[in-house]
Amino acid sequence: MDAKDYVVNEVLRDPRRFMVPIYQRRYQWSDTELAPFWHDVVAKADEALSGELRFQHYMGALILAPGGDGYNVGVTPRIQVVDGQQRLTTFQLFLAALREVAERRGVQDIVQGIRPYLFNQPMSGDDDPLTRFKLSPTPADRDLIHTIIERPADEVRTRYPEYYFQNGNPRQTGVPFAFAAYQRFMWWIDDYARYGLASAGDRDVGDEADGDQDLGLAARRLHALLQALLSHMKLVVISLGEGDDAQVIFETLNSKGKPLLAMDLVRNNIFHRAETQGEAAENLYRRLWGTFEEPFWEQVAPGARPARPRLDHFLSHVLTALTGQATSLRELYAEYRNFARPRGKQRFERVEDELVALTRFAPTYLTLEGADGEGTALHWLGRKLASWEVTTAYPVAFQVAEAGLSEDEARAIYRLLYSYVVRRAICGLTAKNLNGVFQRIGARFLRDGGPSLASLVDSFAEPVGPAVRFPSDDELRWAMCNNPLYKWFNKGERLQDVLWELEVASRGPFAEALARPSSLWIEHVMPQSWEAHWPLPVAEGAPEQPEAERRERLIHTLGNLTLTTDRLNISLGNGMFEEKRAKLDASLLALNKWFASRGEWNEAAIEERSAELAERAVTIWPHPLATGLAQRG
Incomplete structure (x- = not known):
């Protein structure tokens, strides 16, 4: 030197x-x-x-x-x-x-x-x-x-x-x-x-x-x-x-200073070995690696934590999908070296085989991120996971998408994964352990010789602690009626996703399949500022405080919430129920037709509607032991 x-x-x-x-x-x-x-x-x-x-x-x-x-x-x-x-x-x-x-x-x-x-x-x-x-x-x-x-x-x-x-x-x-x-x-x-x-x-x-x-x-x-x-x-x-x-x-x-992406170091390592082993490095680069040079892969992955480029998250998901083991994003390059050369031995005979294994998941990732595959079950899953900011399920989706399952079985698996995420959120259970849950499912798929609906159902049926359990139907019903989901989910698309699924489930068999509008607002039927037009029906001599507490508890539950377009939401305001009812009845959404037959809107009506929506929720977000799950998808 x-x-x-x-x-x-x-x-x-x-x-x-x-x-x-x-x-x-x-x-x-x-x-x-x-x-x-x-x-x-x-x-x-x-x-x-x-x-x-x-x-x-x-x-x-x-x-x-x-x-x-x-x-x-x-x-x-x-x-x-x-x-x-x-x-x-x-x-x-x-x-x-x-x-x-x-x-x-x-x-x-x-x-x-x-x-x-x-x-x-x-x-x-x-x-x-x-x-x-x-x-x-x-x-x-x-x-x-x-x-x-x-x-x-x-x-x-x-x-x-x-x-x-x-x-x-x-x-x-x-x-x-x-x-x-x-x-x-x-x-x-x-x-x-x-x-x-x-x-x-x-x-x-x-x-x-x-x-x-x-x-x-x-x-x-x-x-x-x-x-x-x-x-x-x-x-x-x-x-x-x-x-x-x-x-x-x-x-x-490059270990200090302006950091390289983990995939930069991975690429360096891969093509350095290709040149050393006499493989046609430039041909491999153009034929297999070229897709990763698009700007899409350098953008920060939306909804994923920590904030890192898509390419880094993609590599992490691939390693988990292929090994069934958790992958540390902070040590991603070391994780990859350990994957490519476990215990100092070459996992792949040729660098070309390594690149094929690495890049074959790229189309699946593009579809999950919404960049391709619109109309497919995988695209649907990706949009749902994006609404709930749960990309830790990607490795399992990678495995399912590459397994060659029937469309019905793959769709049923995706529905069950989505159901697990939503049920836990509605029931107020932590999302901190989701990465471990999906890693465990992926490891089970590998042990079972590949993913299947039966394997996924068995995985959820295994004895697990309260931090990862799949909530029961009764628990979901109670949560739908009692939890203040507006306060919990007001930021982001989560509550809109719940209400839209309920909207679809509320339509009759001959109803027009109205696509989800691009702009939707969440409306409190009984407004948050209710004092001016919604007096408490307190009997003479009865204390007012318990009734006020009951109202404040119910006002943010699903029974009091609906979807509207932005213009309708603005016009509804905090007005009386008679005014709101007429405008909601004119809405094209089936979720709003429920109010037309109501003469008044009070706490009992909220509880009644919550119970009805809860019964639909049990079907929308099924439990793994639900009868006929595979056929329903």
Whole structure:
């Protein structure tokens, strides 16, 4: 291992290919990292313009390893970028943006001067057309970055029209980081050429201003930017020897600082082993791993705890589904290494087999998250689990979806899982142990040779403590009549989900199958502020306090709650029952037809309606021992 410092000019000018290993993540720098880099460059450019250059600025470290193909006469050397690829890619994007601005302003010496830092002059023995590029990014970024480096901005827009608005302006969100960085640099550089330091980067994209029209001064500023980067920015370059393990060094370096996703480290480990074992790593990457490079997988998983990207949660669910064991998100990379090499032995003969096992659950996850499979039983389960923020059931859903069960049996299993979650919530039982319950079910499925409805029913029938038991029908009935569910579930979609299921169950056999409206409100029939129009019916000489307490207890139970559209909810307000009854009767929801025959609305009516809804609930959310569960689904 050798460490020396070099100016950027010395790093980039020699003929060699910087190869970003396939196991490293895509380009990730956003304005958070780009802005400090830009201000460092501008500070040195200003010093150059004023003739007051003092010190060279250190930009960080670049760790390089031998490319693996040794030294061959007449062939451009390959250098593996172990760490620092984000910084190195930023240099390339900055130079491409500077070249574009210089071209527009007719500063041709800069255009020609930048070329040797972006391109190699291929040698006689080079047979790879990509040798001409100094940098070979990861496959997911390669086409875009090479297009940016090789083509003018107009051709980038032609090649990637989806990254631009119809008026031709570049999009600022929903685009790859490399594209956003290139556009940001072009705007900043052009702004600096026109205004100098005081305005560089201070205006919003798209602002119009006249700026400085002194073309000579603009050219000098562009030259200063190029000089600042190439001659006044330094890197500590650490060159590894043949005996140094690049993967171990990479993991060590990234164990602190800006954290990598667990799946970044997993990917690094997988493709490093693929290269070591002589498998076609890039082919495997494109064919099997490519789906995980979509922005969807980097988004924070909604409703899942802790707040981590979907990719990390997906990996955790996969490991639990395949092993039947709990997986720690905080130690996810270590969990995966232990899975892939249990007790130091290789679980899979080939890395390809490992990737197939890992990625085959991706379509199931997409469906559970609502991104695919609309109309299927699995999609229905995913939307229900999202309403209740219970993603810990995903590993069991993975197992069921991949088991090849009949549609009826799979649907019955999904219904029972949903029923378990809802019954426990309505009965006021803790949700803290749900992850352990679903992990235990998954382990049982593996022991039984695969998931089945019978296995799931047996799992729920096992003797368990009160923290995980499946509530009985009688317990559910009591809870429906007595628990203040409005107070418990008012936030989120849980109470709406309960009421909507009751709405569907309230429809007659010939009723129109009305789809769930996008906007629903929960209405108290007897309002929370009842004092003005809903006096207590207290007999003369009887104490008022017990009746008030009874009303306050019942007012938030399901018997007093219904669903309305937002407009109807606003119009109902705290008015008298006679006014509410007419408006509720005009509603299209079957849940509201119940009130039409009522002459008054009081505590007894609430209790009566609660009892009726409770009987429907027993069927909607069945117990595992219910007769004919498999057929009903």
